Amino acid sequence: DNIRKDLPAEIESPIMSKISPNDLPIISISATSNLPATEFYQKMKDEYLPQIQQIKGVAEITLLGGEEREIQVKVNQNKLKLYKISLSQVVESINRSGIDLPAGKAQTDKENNSVRLIGKFATIDDIMNVQIAMQAPGMPVYVKDVASVIDGVKEINSVSRYNGVNGIGLMLKKQGDANAVEVSKLVHAKLKQIESVNSKYDVKFIIADDSTDMTIAAVNSVVDDLILAVILVSLVMFLFLRSYRNSLIVLIAIPTSLISAFSVMWLMGFTLNLMTLLAMSLIIGILVDDAIVILENIQRHLDMGKDKASAALEGRMEIGFSAISITLVDVVVFLPILFLQVFVADMLKQFSIVVITSTLTSLLVGFTLVPWLASRIGKKEDLQPTNFINRFLLWFEEQLTTFINWYGHQLEWVLRHKLIFTGIVLLLLIITVGIMKQGIIGKEMMSTGDQGKFRLNLEYDKTTTVQENNIRTQKVENFILQQPEVASLFSNIAGPSSGIGSLGVGSPNISEFTIQLKPEKERNIKTEAFMKSLREELKKEFPSVNFSMAVLGLLPKQAPIKITLSGSNLNLVMKTGNELKAIIEQIPGADNVQLSVEEGSPEYKVIPDKDKMQRLGLTTAYVGLNLRTAFTGNDDATLTENGTEFPVRIWLDDFDRKNYEDVQRLS
Template sequence: MQLPELAVRNHQFTWVMFLLLLLLGVVSFFSMPRSEDPQFDFSAAVVKVVNPGTTPLDMEKLVADPIEQAINELDDLRVIKTNIEDGLVVIRVEFLYGTDPEDKYDDVVAAVGRVRADLPDSIVDLDIDKISPADVSILQLALTAQDASYRVLQRHADALEQRLERVAGVKRVDVAALPQLEVQVQADQRTLNALGISVDEIYQVISQAAANTPGGHVNAGARRFTVRTSGDFSSLQQIRDTPLRAQDGRTIYVRDLARVQLTEGLPSYRAKFNGEKAVFLSVVQRKGSQIFDVMAGIDAVLNDYQPRLNEGVRVQRVMDQSVSVERQISGFFSNLNQGLVLVAVLALLVLGWRPALVVVTAIPLSIFIAIGWVDFSGFGLQQMSIVGLVIALGLLVDNAIVVVENVSRHLRDGDSSSAAAIEGSRQVAWAVTSGTLTTVLAFLPMLLLQNGSGTFMRAMPVTVTLTLFASLLIALMLTPLLASKIARAATPMPKAQQALERFASTVYLRWLNKALKYPARVMVVSIALLVASLSLFPAIGVSLFPKAEKPMILVNIDMPEGTSFADTQRMANRVEAIVSQQELVVDIAQNVGRGNPRIYYNIFPSRQTVNFAQLFVTLKTSSLDDVEPLVVSLRSQLADIAGAQILVKEFLQGPPIEAPVSIRVIGEDLDELQRVSRDIADLMDGTPGVVGVDNPVGKHKVDLHVNINRDKAAMLGIPLNRIDKTIRTALVGATMGSYRDDEGEEFPLTLRFAEFPTPQLAVFDGIYLTTASGSLMPLKQVAEIELQTSIARFQHYNTERMARVTADVIPGYTTEAVTNAVVERLQQYDWPAGMRFSVGGEQENRKEAFGGMTQALILTVFGIFAVLVLQFHSFVQPLIVFAAIPFALIGALVALYITGYTFSFTAFIGLTSLIGIVVNNSIILVDYANQMRKDGMEKLDAIAAAARTRFVPIVLTTLTTIGGLLPLTLSGSSMWSPMGWAIIGGLLVSTLLTLIVVPVLYQYLGRMNQDDLA
């Protein structure tokens, strides 16, 4: 290995290279994107179709089935999830991870386009959106006013939207909770009936008058003129003055029987912020931009616009992600800095100030060089990449410590500074390189994981890998150079190192000789400890991702089917009054008719129906110790409210899931599906640990069915489509065209009845139809109004009918244990023929996350084995290193058991890191023993001498790794503390076992070829 010698001999080139790498890292650090959570794309799309007034069964037949059939023909499909309810179909399409998001989105658009002509003409909205976790709002604003009209709020919202979208780094601004303003022609039923004018006649006359048909052009000699015909309406008065018919010698105008005004349409989504009428503006950040730069631009726009606000209008912040990003990044870097200080202190105590200076210098250099590489890899600074730096902090010093300690030993043996730096580095270069490679390979499963969890975590193993490669480069080039310039042979050994050396030469060597004398006993005790620790696994439990430590919660309010918008609004106000009394509550954003705009990467806006409301509640603290008791208290208080199902939801980390516990009941018979889903909901509700059971499919609704006497209608010459159109006009209004005002704003032109601002049952008494003879006939002469019970909503899963029953888990219970208890009950349930269940939620994600690592782990094992074979030129000695890996589990499991954390995905990351460290320590030990055997030592003497010599660097690397992770571990983070405890506990035990068990295994398996000994 020539790199150390090249670096020392060509020191000018080495300095220039590392200064350039450092400069690149510093520039990247200040310019690279910052966000709260990972910003990544995966191949998924959502198709939303709105067709008001259409029953769920008709929506399934006319909309869902054709679109699903077209999408199901696409390649690389992972899953199709469909929600079907009254007038709304939402189809979520997910493709296999690793496929191109843009290509797959285009495929979905093309598939829907192929069947668009077959879908109903009455569809009012068909949207196809690409799902991106990065497409989340970084800022939610509320335009609030107590008395100002929505017209005023709309004017301010439009002005702010335009200004904010011009800010650098803003992708778009979404405006929500703004009522649809429309020009209504409100006809008087009694006047219509008295004059013998039907609703259909008004519709035909106004829609024809509103049409803007270009007249074409005409030539006059050498000139050409564009011909303008009637055009559309230029004012509301022109609509009022539209003639309908001439009757009894006079002209009847629209103004004679209808009121024309610009007003709000039927309420479908309204919002309040802290009790005031509100319109929400959500700012979505452009991917790759710097959140703090974007927020600075937004603040400038808001400060500039503030003087323009009038009529009691205010701009308030509902959610500002930059505050959370600042807190989170500051917290992680605080942990990183504290870890750096602890590592420096430990290195100083054990190595002395000169060697410690070399070691500590390698840390910030490795981190900044890695940050530059991370930036070029397309990953920004967020919790995953920063945690990757924290993990790497404990690992990257290993290489520097091993090199510096070996150089110091050569200096104490009398070598010159340059010779000691070159020979000391060369002697351990292969061990350091192979140790780094095996540690990197230990993280390979997370890099290869092609699922939601792997994509979510990818920045972390990438950051660890790049940081380790940076530390390897520094250890092989810069550390020898610094050691040659700074180290001194006359420097006395620090007292702490002297104490460790004495301990290694006396107590440790005595215990090691006993272990080598009784190897069988050592292996039996070690295996017994391993088996005993594995028995703790059921008590520890398994989870995927913990709750997010966010200062906010959601309160979902589901009213019975058929509830009016006004009743849902009253219930939302009642619930808000209770929630606002809680001491921790800061602000409440009330949404009636739809979920709050998207403010978290794995939560998408839910439901779009008048009987649903959602409160977005911001809190004073994000500590789970405070938030969880609040959630429990709210659930208890809100459970007493009759007439609504109220669920208090906490935010979760990781890929999106419907709920922690989710059961899919699958079957084609809707009646059976509804009945069984109710049974399953009751069964889940009786399971300990379950709270907030939700079963949308189990609810039924009562519809009014207009049963038309088709024979009678035909005899009277009344077409069925005229009956349908007249009923729709009377109830919700019929769009006759559009109206553009003086400012260029376009509004729907709608015909409806004046007597009822909202649809009422009494409307049917006044509906008249025009017969073929021109006379008017009451609707009730050709139709009967009947009550019918029908299913309110249901779902599809991969085109099969399905009911999803979900639930949350009470604090103190693990999701895995609760889900398993539910599944055990489900297996005892008497399932009807054609019905079955499958498990979703966290358990499905967890099995996918852990199960998908099998092939990657096999590849990793072979990769590590290949590196070790190249290192030791043996197929047997790598088994010594591999045998030490299982013993790393002992301390990790014991630490998790004592601290009360479950074996989560982040704990698994800790175990992966632990494997890398254990392998690294074992490699250094075995490699040094082999070198001593080449110098003529016997096997037992060589391994004993190697263990005593490498005792100090192994102990020091263990202590520095623990020191680097200690601040993050003690922070109490539900996400990262399990990882820290797994590494720290595993290191404490595995270091002891490495220093005892590896020499014993070497005694059994440390055979070397004659060529290697020569």
């Protein structure tokens, strides 16, 4: 609003949208039924959609495709000229006739009754019999004299299919603070309930894409790793400490430290998500550091013959400073993450807080719980080869001693050849820096992994209509579905994009596919390799279409490199941009190079002759209103049937709004 006064008058108000992963749809659904298309759409809009929108955490649902019932008044321009009637007269007559109007009250000293004029259209005949004008006494002109009124379908502005089957698409977004997994569970349950209640209509909801599937799979994988980590740590502790008792003490120390992490997560409103669980997996090894160091020293004092209490106290006191140093080193490594201001700062902060709190708690556990348990169940260990486990532990100790001796010899060599070893370290450092500088190791925020899912966008010429887009896209769709690696394909023709930064408005010349490949075990090709080969095949088969692809993972991906050109001369900037685009396209590895500014769609401009308009008594507003009504239509009126209102659209007949000549002929 502050810069609005500095912009040209014809510029529309800018549309601003916050770019956030929360703005992306979490679920894409395809709905089908054996009901007539218009009836199914109305049920979806009036019955099913409100039930889903009432679910806690659901923010917005976008409908794709479907056929919405609409009463269309198609005016014949030649008949308007014959009866000397304007299009605005037809619109005004219909809009003024089809209204309900409260007229007031009729009341006496004892009774009070409301008076209402009932004039809403109930049938098509009501619209057809609306009087427009009276050219002469006894010669009225009705709507049916200048127009045809049909019970039709609203102009289709998007189409949705799942695996080639037409349906109504739903793209569901969650609220910013809602848990995506919980929302997904509630939505799945509600869809099953609607299906069972409407089984006679064979209503089916197919989940075409659910982003929480990847989240759940990732979380489950991390939980499995967490359990495995605890088990492996226990086994390693048993091998090195050679004591069931000591291994048990370490095993108790791990969950005790983790419980504190859960408490902090609850206080700060965190959830068990990928980052917090990943932090817990990482710190399993860190949590036992303090416990192992302290416990090993306590065991040393026990082996010296001291009583349990003295061994626990003296063993802890001897290395208290070392344990604090170990813990603080881990803390200061993760502490700076709290002050990051990057795109995923909130997720990384959760990771950092869980690591820091758990690590500090492990120090507390190491100073309190571990010595106390050692003072109660600790025991001097004197292993004898009396059973298989003891013999194995003694054998392992021998192998460990052999390794330590070998390491000692290597360390002696290093200490005798300090200059040579220093040179080796410096050489490795130089090689590491060189690898980083040369870009041999790539950089990215987070690897998407091979989820077997990607998005394919199709862009046609800007003059392409939705109908033509649908026909051409269906051919591409059928070609892709024939690929043996493809499991499912969700089509969004001319509807709003599901990508990050979408403003919720579709384009007639753009389509979007969400493609899910078969599980990795059932295909012999990686997702990105399949995408590249598919693009080459599509370019050969459909050369007039512009294809762009993006892998779908846990985090949305945008163009990794963006270059901004600015200047006062727009033509020069555009020329330079096209030249730069051509150069970048020749660089190996560059893919889908695009300009953010494109040429506008072709249009017919109607420039009024102010002098002639003044002589004819016309205004720009009147002419503009007639133009809009002729080519877009006026849908202020409604037809009410069984309590449901259907829009009535008034515009020119199809053959009067096709081309340039029709614009010129408008009167």
